[in-house]
Amino acid sequence: MSRIGKLPISVPAGVAISVDNNNAVTVKGPKGTLTTQVDRDITVAVEDGTLTVTRPTEQKRHKAMHGLYRALINNMVTGVSAGFEKKLELVGVGYKASLVGSTLELALGYSHNVYIALPGEVSATAVTEKGKNPIVTLNSIDNQLLGQVAAKIRSLRKVEPYKGKGVRFVGEIIRRKAGKTASK
Numbered sequence: 001m002s003r004i005g006k007l008p009i010s011v012p013a014g015v016a017i018s019v020d021n022n023n024a025v026t027v028k029g030p031k032g033t034l035t036t037q038v039d040r041d042i043t044v045a046v047e048d049g050t051l052t053v054t055r056p057t058e059q060k061r062h063k064a065m066h067g068l069y070r071a072l073i074n075n076m077v078t079g080v081s082a083g084f085e086k087k088l089e090l091v092g093v094g095y096k097a098s099l100v101g102s103t104l105e106l107a108l109g110y111s112h113n114v115y116i117a118l119p120g121e122v123s124a125t126a127v128t129e130k131g132k133n134p135i136v137t138l139n140s141i142d143n144q145l146l147g148q149v150a151a152k153i154r155s156l157r158k159v160e161p162y163k164g165k166g167v168r169f170v171g172e173i174i175r176r177k178a179g180k181t182a183s184k
Helices: 060-083 143-153
Strands: 016-019 024-029 032-037 043-047 051-052 084-089 096-102 105-109 112-117 121-125 134-141 166-167
Touching: 016 043, 024 060, 024 134, 032 060, 051 060, 084 143, 096 121, 105 166, 112 143, 143 166
Parallel strands: none
Antiparallel strands: 016 024, 024 032, 043 051, 084 134, 084 166, 096 105, 105 112, 121 134
16 A cells, blocks of 8 residues: 555545545635546545545556545645745845735846746735845645746746855755865
């Protein structure tokens, strides 16, 4: 058995899960609603506040799908009940972030500012304190979409290994390199 796939998912209070005939799982909670289409071979059962995912055989494909769909459904349950958050830190002289409506404006050392239109499911805040690096906080109920948006923002100015300048996740450890040394 898959170590991830065999774990039951406990459904918190206020969260409702329904599975239709086409094996589409819908999770409704206080923060919103998420839906995903599960492979027809995988069985999803909801009983007494717990959700279990089972597979029909020990085929490699079924083993892969078993853990995958259990993880996706668990992320949906967590998203609609608590939500997800990612924080990005802008490290560099003159790096700024501001939010205008649903558009994130970033000054990342280029000759122009970079504008990113955020999807409707993702909300953001930009905080700039004097003497500290600007921090962009992204919130969403969809973990996959949140990670994709955060990765897109990070890819605009990846962290360079010599001075550590760029866009990084808060708490991310960057491997630094020693620069050139002057010879005599």
